[in-house]
Amino acid sequence: MSATLIKHARVVNEGLIREMDLRIVGSIIEKIATDIRAEHTDRIIEAAGCYLLPGMIDDQVHFREPGFTYKGTIASESLAAVVGGITSYMEMPNVNPATITIEALNQKYAIAAKRSYANYAFYLGATEDNLAQIQQLDPARHCGVKVFMGASTGGLLVEAPQALEAIFRESPVLIVTHCESNSVIQKSREALLRSKAVLTIEDHPRIRNVNACYESSSYAVSLAKRYQSQLHVLHITTAKELGLFEPGSIENKHITSEACVHHLWFSEEDYASLGNLIKCNPSIKSRSDRDALIQGLHTNQIDIIATDHAPHTLEEKQLDYDQAPAGLPLVQHALLSLLEHVRHGRLSLTQVVEKTAHNPAIRYAITGRGFIREGYYADLVLIDSQSSTTITHENSLYHCAWTPFVGQVFSSRIKSTWVNGQRMFGDDGVVSGKPSAMALAFSR
Incomplete structure (x- = not known):
């Protein structure tokens, strides 16, 4: 299974914001710690200054x-x-x-x-x-x-x-x-x-x-x-x-x-x-x-x-x-x-x-999602709060090709999104993954 290491992110989770490293192995968050070594890692993402949120x-x-x-x-x-x-x-x-x-x-x-x-x-x-x-x-x-x-x-x-x-x-x-x-x-x-x-x-x-x-x-x-x-x-x-x-x-x-x-x-x-x-x-x-x-x-x-x-x-x-x-x-x-x-x-x-x-x-009661925790699915979004996003009809991906937020300049930018550990969207603006999502399961 591939492994991704996110370094120095401001992890926002369960009422706290802490600078942490996070390793994804396969679809799962394997480890969260203040300093994770880069061994056995396929990809390293430097996230200093950015916020890492659960999707x-x-x-x-x-x-x-x-x-x-x-x-x-x-x-x-x-x-x-x-x-x-x-x-x-x-x-x-x-x-x-x-x-x-x-x-x-x-x-x-x-x-x-x-x-x-x-x-x-x-x-x-x-x-x-x-x-x-x-x-x-x-x-x-x-x-x-x-x-x-x-x-x-x-x-x-x-x-x-x-x-x-x-x-x-x-x-x-x-x-x-x-x-x-x-x-x-x-x-x-x-x-x-x-x-x-x-x-x-x-x-x-x-x-x-x-x-x-x-x-x-x-x-x-x-x-x-x-x-x-x-x-x-x-x-x-x-x-x-x-x-x-x-x-x-x-x-x-x-x-x-x-x-x-x-x-x-x-x-x-x-x-x-x-x-x-x-x-x-x-x-x-x-x-x-x-x-x-x-x-x-x-x-x-x-x-x-x-x-x-x-x-x-x-x-x-x-x-x-x-x-x-x-x-x-x-x-x-x-x-x-x-x-x-x-x-x-x-x-x-x-x-x-x-x-x-x-x-x-x-x-x-969704199983294994909604939090940044070890053992949970790596459904994550990385936010750059120092960059802006200008909204137009043309850069909206909806099939209907318009947005009510047209002309708005938001003061943050979404850099990356991971779904089940797969980086689906990156800061180059390219959607890099193929559809590979999972049906949600419920513990009730």
Whole structure:
């Protein structure tokens, strides 16, 4: 097995930043110490002044395969993720056909085994009549079941109380929810249309508003408390929702929550310049909501940061508001955006690592990942905080070929990413590895 020695890195792990050496043998971190000798080493990487982080584990992406490969593929989007420092992902079921059976789930695993650059897992989508499929999920192999408790596409909406109660009572795996009340959305939309003939992007946070989110997320939390379910509420966007979640360590929580990078970065003030490019569900809301999310990361009412990466073509995004689809491509620039929060003192580097690597590994009980520890898989990202990265549509690797961060100059640069010990991306800007990722395993 090949061996790589990383020298003098500032290792960011478990609340500490320490200058250390690290040796990778095969796919595993063999040794971490203050000084490791270079014997029996195939490659030495001098990392003085750079930060070495565990790779980001993104628990919410939409890679669009099968069915929507003109928007993105498992290969294209996982490659962009690796270049952005994301080494593992969990992908959503709203593809075509929707991933609502074990057979469809197995087909996606088969695609990823051949084409994915990052480690992978896939959610089963809940419907109002596929409880038998949910009951077959394997806690050691399957990351969770996705429940759209609000407006959705492809028949994945679950609103009937009996169906929801059965899922929360019977699911053998973590339940993850998209929480927006369809009835509140419809009433808000109708009210706006009484006062204006045509809706625009500025109306998006008024339609998909605070009450739409809170009514649905509070219902999900109440169901989880009633049945003692394992619940993870995705992409929280409002200050009001934070009161639903307990502060403190993620350890032993059975109800957790997540914020996404675009809700931490943009506010409704950005609709004027970016328009439908930042149309997403749940909507980007007020500056005060965005600031509350940052505070929720500090109090640990928000446990995890993810992306909700959801690419659409630029042509689709240029349609009128009502026709333009919701979703943003984010995986390549997510970690860089979080490092910008660190630069401006809104978050610490150890917090970013906790929320993007440690906590996803803990919440999902991922085997051997999410930490820089001897014996763990070498899923690593090396950061140069002294170099900048200018974002353009042209240097974005998404299949859709655009980014909402266009024109942004981030104050850090991702130098290298390792997946299972293989250096997939280097500081020469070249992707050097072939798809060789692994399915995530879960110790539960």
